[in-house]
Amino acid sequence: MKKRRLFKILSKADRGIVLDMADEIKKRTEVVVIKAPEKALAMIKMREPVKESLFYLGEVIVTETTVSVNGVNGTAVAMGDDYDKTLAMAIIDAAYNGNLFADETVLLELEKEQIAREEKENAMFMKTMVNFKSMDSGEPV
Amino acid sequence: MAYVAVSGGEEAIEESIKLLDYYRSGTEKDLELEVIEKKMSLLVDRVMSEAGLYAPTYAALALKQCEGSTDEAVFLLRAYRSTLKRNFYTTVTDTRNMRMLRRISAAFKDIPGGQVLGATYDYTHRLMNFNLKNEDAKALHRKMIDKIESQDKEEITSFGRVSDELKKEGLLDIYEKHDEKPFDVTENLLEFPAKRSARLQTLSRADTGFISGLAYAVLRGFGQVHPTVGELRSGYVELEVLYTNLPEETIYIGEILLTEVEAFNQAEDKNQLKLASGYGAVFGRNENKAIAMSVLDRELETGGDYPPQDEEFVLMHGDCLEMNGFISHLKLPHYVTFQSKLDAVRKTRGKKNE
Numbered sequence: 001m002k003k004r005r006l007f008k009i010l011s012k013a014d015r016g017i018v019l020d021m022a023d024e025i026k027k028r029t030e031v032v033v034i035k036a037p038e039k040a041l042a043m044i045k046m047r048e049p050v051k052e053s054l055f056y057l058g059e060v061i062v063t064e065t066t067v068s069v070n071g072v073n074g075t076a077v078a079m080g081d082d083y084d085k086t087l088a089m090a091i092i093d094a095a096y097n098g099n100l101f102a103d104e105t106v107l108l109e110l111e112k113e114q115i116a117r118e119e120k121e122n123a124m125f126m127k128t129m130v131n132f133k134s135m136d137s138g139e140p141v
Numbered sequence: 142m143a144y145v146a147v148s149g150g151e152e153a154i155e156e157s158i159k160l161l162d163y164y165r166s167g168t169e170k171d172l173e174l175e176v177i178e179k180k181m182s183l184l185v186d187r188v189m190s191e192a193g194l195y196a197p198t199y200a201a202l203a204l205k206q207c208e209g210s211t212d213e214a215v216f217l218l219r220a221y222r223s224t225l226k227r228n229f230y231t232t233v234t235d236t237r238n239m240r241m242l243r244r245i246s247a248a249f250k251d252i253p254g255g256q257v258l259g260a261t262y263d264y265t266h267r268l269m270n271f272n273l274k275n276e277d278a279k280a281l282h283r284k285m286i287d288k289i290e291s292q293d294k295e296e297i298t299s300f301g302r303v304s305d306e307l308k309k310e311g312l313l314d315i316y317e318k319h320d321e322k323p324f325d326v327t328e329n330l331l332e333f334p335a336k337r338s339a340r341l342q343t344l345s346r347a348d349t350g351f352i353s354g355l356a357y358a359v360l361r362g363f364g365q366v367h368p369t370v371g372e373l374r375s376g377y378v379e380l381e382v383l384y385t386n387l388p389e390e391t392i393y394i395g396e397i398l399l400t401e402v403e404a405f406n407q408a409e410d411k412n413q414l415k416l417a418s419g420y421g422a423v424f425g426r427n428e429n430k431a432i433a434m435s436v437l438d439r440e441l442e443t444g445g446d447y448p449p450q451d452e453e454f455v456l457m458h459g460d461c462l463e464m465n466g467f468i469s470h471l472k473l474p475h476y477v478t479f480q481s482k483l484d485a486v487r488k489t490r491g492k493k494n495e
Contacts, residue, residue: 004392005393041227042231043231049304052317055323058345059327060194060397064228064492080196100435120290128259128260131196132251
């Protein structure tokens with residue numbers, strides 16, 4: 001699984017689930033915190049469509065941390081200031097890097113639920129799609 | 142009276158700061174951050190946008206701390222931001238993949254993917270709803286969760302921009318993507334002529350009222366003719382940073398809600414065979430600010446004699462913190478300078494009376 005996908009699932013997951021996953025890894029491995037969770041800024045780089053140039057939209061607060069699990073490093077960066085969840089994400093990432101996170105089923109199940117929820121929310125918004133009707137002779141404009 | 146240079150007032154200042162709590166103490170009910178963040182989201186969006194910092198919970202806290210003053214809340218967020226290290230820059234964020242909540246066009250009725258109104262106050266009757274005086278918040282929350290759960294899933298698809306269609310027809314100029322490092326107004330003093338990246342960053346974090354007023358002035362004749370909103374879209378955009386030591390991998394760090402606008406105008410060419418567009422993008426759901434930004438982007442691109450076309454006028458006077466800081470300083474003691482002015486007037490009057 002690509003890192004992007006892994007972190008998207010973990011970011012969108014309830015913190016309790018992520019913490020439980022990390023606790024399970026901690027029970028059977030040696031976890032060392034290399035860089036304790038701390039807040040930092042990430043500047044958002046955007047491309048504008050008029051001249052296709054880059055500009056900075058603004059910043060977001062993130063929490064970053066690095067750990068090692070059985071000597072293999074893992075890292076996490078997540079918007080917000082949830083230190084515990086970000087640390088748990090880094091532990092999962094390290095376990096993933098060290099092939100100590102064998103079963104992806106849980107992640108895939110979480111992803112399925114997340115997509116389903118967003119698709120339902122999307123359906124609610126798509127009900128506001130406009131169906132234009134021509135007000136003249138009935139011919140389409 | 143002679144010159145009066147003074148010091149002191151420390152105790153009064155301390156008591157004055159303590160007294161601010163008096164204004165937050167009018168009820169025993171607490172104003173929970175979650176309530177501000179979730180139910181005053183347009184205010185939170187505005188504060189985040191003007192602070193240039195996307196942090197909804199912190200914006201809610203700032204608003205709670207300063208009784209809902211947007212300029213004080215912006216000040217607090219900017220001050221807090223300055224205590225943090227900037228360790229990351231996101232990869233280039235592509236709003237084409239926005240998870241859309243609203244998308245409209247005033248230029249074309251048929252746009253790729255269709256027009257989606259989303260949630261908007263545009264068509265509401267502005268009548269006070271007195272039922273909200275005693276609202277069952279739990280029931281409302283449950284009702285919306287049930288509503289979402291009862292929906293049939295609809296796949297999320299991304300759509301091209303309205304301007305893409307005009308570019309295909311040759312009605313809008315096409316530019317090659319270029320990756321010149323953007324100018325950062327948070328780290329460098331603005332220089333004129335300002336780079337496009339400096340202009341967009343400055344406008345995006347500008348005071349909503351200031352740029353709305355300037356855009357209104359443009360529409361009233363102090364600028365170009367009436368632009369048309371080619372596309373206005375609001376939705377969630379995903380942010381990523383590079384994964385350490387693995388440059389081909391990225392970390393998804395979260396998503397932000399933003400509004401972006403492209404407004405179409407006539408281009409400057411003699412024969413008026415082309416259109417030109419202005420761009421606006423702001424944090425949150427702040428449509429009028431995004432539209433105002435797109436109007437001013439185009440005005441500054443063309444330039445001219447009117448104030449909204451003067452980049453120093455527009456870009457140097459719209460920062461919420463700077464403008465309010467400078468105006469606010471007028472309240473501080475100016476005893477010496479004012480006495481000097483007073484003396485000058487008195488002397489002049491004295492000479493006239495001689």
